[in-house]
Amino acid sequence: MSGVPIVARAEQFAENLAIVDASGEYSYQDLLNASEAVAAGLLDGRADLDEARIAFLVPSGFDYVAAQWGIWRAGGIATPLCVVHPLPEMQYVLDDTAAEKVIYHQSFADKLAPLIEEDPERFISCENIRSDANIVLPGIDSSRRAMILYTSGSTGKPKGVVSTHANIASQITSLIEAWRWTSSDHILHVLPLHHTHGIINVLCCALWSGAACEMLEKFDAAEVWHRFVNRPLTLFMAVPTIYVRLINEWEAADPTQQARYSDACRKMRLMVSGSAALPVTVFKKWESISGHILLERYGMTEIGMALSNPYDGERRPGHVGQPLPGVTAVLFDEDGNEINAEKESGEIRIKGDSVFLEYWQKQEATEHSFRDGWFLTGDMALIEDGYFRIIGRSSVDIIKTGGYKVSALEIEEILRTHESVKECAVVGVPDDEWGERVCVAIVATEGANLELKPLRDWCKERMAIYKVPSRLQLMAELPRNVMGKVTKPAVKELFTNAG
Numbered sequence: 001m002s003g004v005p006i007v008a009r010a011e012q013f014a015e016n017l018a019i020v021d022a023s024g025e026y027s028y029q030d031l032l033n034a035s036e037a038v039a040a041g042l043l044d045g046r047a048d049l050d051e052a053r054i055a056f057l058v059p060s061g062f063d064y065v066a067a068q069w070g071i072w073r074a075g076g077i078a079t080p081l082c083v084v085h086p087l088p089e090m091q092y093v094l095d096d097t098a099a100e101k102v103i104y105h106q107s108f109a110d111k112l113a114p115l116i117e118e119d120p121e122r123f124i125s126c127e128n129i130r131s132d133a134n135i136v137l138p139g140i141d142s143s144r145r146a147m148i149l150y151t152s153g154s155t156g157k158p159k160g161v162v163s164t165h166a167n168i169a170s171q172i173t174s175l176i177e178a179w180r181w182t183s184s185d186h187i188l189h190v191l192p193l194h195h196t197h198g199i200i201n202v203l204c205c206a207l208w209s210g211a212a213c214e215m216l217e218k219f220d221a222a223e224v225w226h227r228f229v230n231r232p233l234t235l236f237m238a239v240p241t242i243y244v245r246l247i248n249e250w251e252a253a254d255p256t257q258q259a260r261y262s263d264a265c266r267k268m269r270l271m272v273s274g275s276a277a278l279p280v281t282v283f284k285k286w287e288s289i290s291g292h293i294l295l296e297r298y299g300m301t302e303i304g305m306a307l308s309n310p311y312d313g314e315r316r317p318g319h320v321g322q323p324l325p326g327v328t329a330v331l332f333d334e335d336g337n338e339i340n341a342e343k344e345s346g347e348i349r350i351k352g353d354s355v356f357l358e359y360w361q362k363q364e365a366t367e368h369s370f371r372d373g374w375f376l377t378g379d380m381a382l383i384e385d386g387y388f389r390i391i392g393r394s395s396v397d398i399i400k401t402g403g404y405k406v407s408a409l410e411i412e413e414i415l416r417t418h419e420s421v422k423e424c425a426v427v428g429v430p431d432d433e434w435g436e437r438v439c440v441a442i443v444a445t446e447g448a449n450l451e452l453k454p455l456r457d458w459c460k461e462r463m464a465i466y467k468v469p470s471r472l473q474l475m476a477e478l479p480r481n482v483m484g485k486v487t488k489p490a491v492k493e494l495f496t497n498a499g
């Protein structure tokens with residue numbers, strides 16, 4: 001038994017720059033000190049948190065990492081909350097994990113006030129959790145649970161994906177090898193920190209390597225270009241929507257500024273896209289303005305990253321490359337037979353040390369997501385010249401919007417509680433900016449006057465902003481098949497045809 005791997009490694013980089021955020025610059029030693037103080041506060045005299053779930057609501061920056069490492073060092077399971085979620089979404093995570101404590105940044109005190117009032121003992125601010133008590137930290141076996149991230153599935157409410165310390169270490173080291181991370185790297189972090197992309201691919205890979213991670217609290221296209229020009233960056237990773245936004249910002253700039261932006265990109269060594277399909281048009285446009293051939297990769301909360309275009313060698317547009325180190329990826333046909341031939345499509349199934357342990361307290365769902373030891377991704381692909389190409393998903397009820405995975409059924413369930421909604425069907429419609437856009441067809445109750453803007457306002461109080469439908473079609477009835485089931489492709493077409 002030993003310490004938490006990423007923390008143990010930090011000793012050798014003690015004086016390196018670790019974090020740059022709005023409050024300043026911090027070394028690895030600063031992280032070690034602050035996370036030990038968080039661990040001491042959480043333990044509060046106990047020897048080990050023994051996998052108690054500790055939620056934390058902290059903006060992207062030094063305090064986030066201090067909380068994450070502190071929870072791990074004390075033997076807890078780190079459960080990050082999304083900084084833009086409305087209270088009901090946060091409450092769901094707190095209830096589902098039965099989080100023992102919630103560490104929050106002072107800037108969220110007002111937002112959390114109703115929850116804090118209900119159970120003041122459970123909530124503690126970033127400043128107050130730190131303790132200078134002398135402690136002996138528990139040994140952390142790598143098979144212990146380390147993190148729970150919530151992901152939407154095709155059924156019901158989001159599920160908590162439980163990863164062990166070993167899973168996380170495997171996810172990180174695979175990417176470090178494939179993308180050649182070193183302690184000389186310096187990455188700009190613009191992604192949310194309640195999902196794998198921002199947590200593992202950017203933050204943890206940087207800190208495992210002894211590199212610098214420059215953290216923005218929120219993505220802002222102008223600010224990103226400013227940092228590209230003015231900061232010693234070597235790496236950038238984002239979802240396709242962010243590249244679209246950066247392209248728009250570049251196009252709106254004057255020619256001198258454009259040249260400055262483009263030159264700045266050329267000094268960086270790698271730019272990566274993932275979480276959703278990168279349109280070939282965006283791939284090409286980005287190459288023309290930045291000189292970078294985006295490296296597209298494929299992953300999932302349950303498995304970390306699985307497939308990646310090569311660091312050296314051809315990065316093929318519209319394709320997600322080959323299995324990453326330590327990952328076995330195979331296509332299976334509908335009958336459960338392995339597909340070996342090229343150009344035959346099937347479901348991607350994954351094996352490897354990076355594959356998660358379980359859905360939190362959902363044994364049946366966990367069992368259903370594996371067959372013969374393979375994790376069933378639900379993503380359909382084929383292989384062309386040795387490169388995987390994603391061609392779709394097995395469920396129409398999973399939508400990827402702005403890089404976020406959302407469940408049509410979950411949104412419908414909430415919408416049905418609206419007094420003016422009699423029936424509804426949520427679909428994802430292809431969109432140049434968002435990949436897919438969440439759209440809803442509604443049969444209103446008699447006499448109701450439903451409009452998009454007030455409906456969106458109502459939704460924003462109940463669901464994450466990226467789940468809120470941005471287009472509405474009112475209908476006399478929903479299209480159904482002979483069995484009476486709503487036909488989602490027909491609903492999609494309503495929006496596609498409406499332009």
Ligand code: MCA
Binds near residue numbers: 241
């Ligand atoms: C926000 N808006 C939207 C959406 N999101 N409209 C349509 N569809 C959406 N999905 C609207 C808001 O309602 C608002 O409009 C306006 O856009 C600005 O909202 P804001 O919240 O400020 O949005 P943003 O900050 O501009 O967000 C865009 C974003 C964000 C930066 C691209 O979506 C993002 O950070 N995406 C990354 C998600 C991610 O990291 N996924 C990885 C998951 P109004 O004011 O009119 O209401 S992990 C994963 O997928 C696996 C493991 C993997 O492979 O990586």
Ligand code: AMP
Binds near residue numbers: 297299300302379400
């Ligand atoms: P999440 O559950 O948020 O982790 O999202 C994982 C899903 O994102 C995968 O199952 C895929 O459907 C999708 N995804 C991730 N990367 C890519 C990519 N490069 N191309 C297409 N889909 C992707």
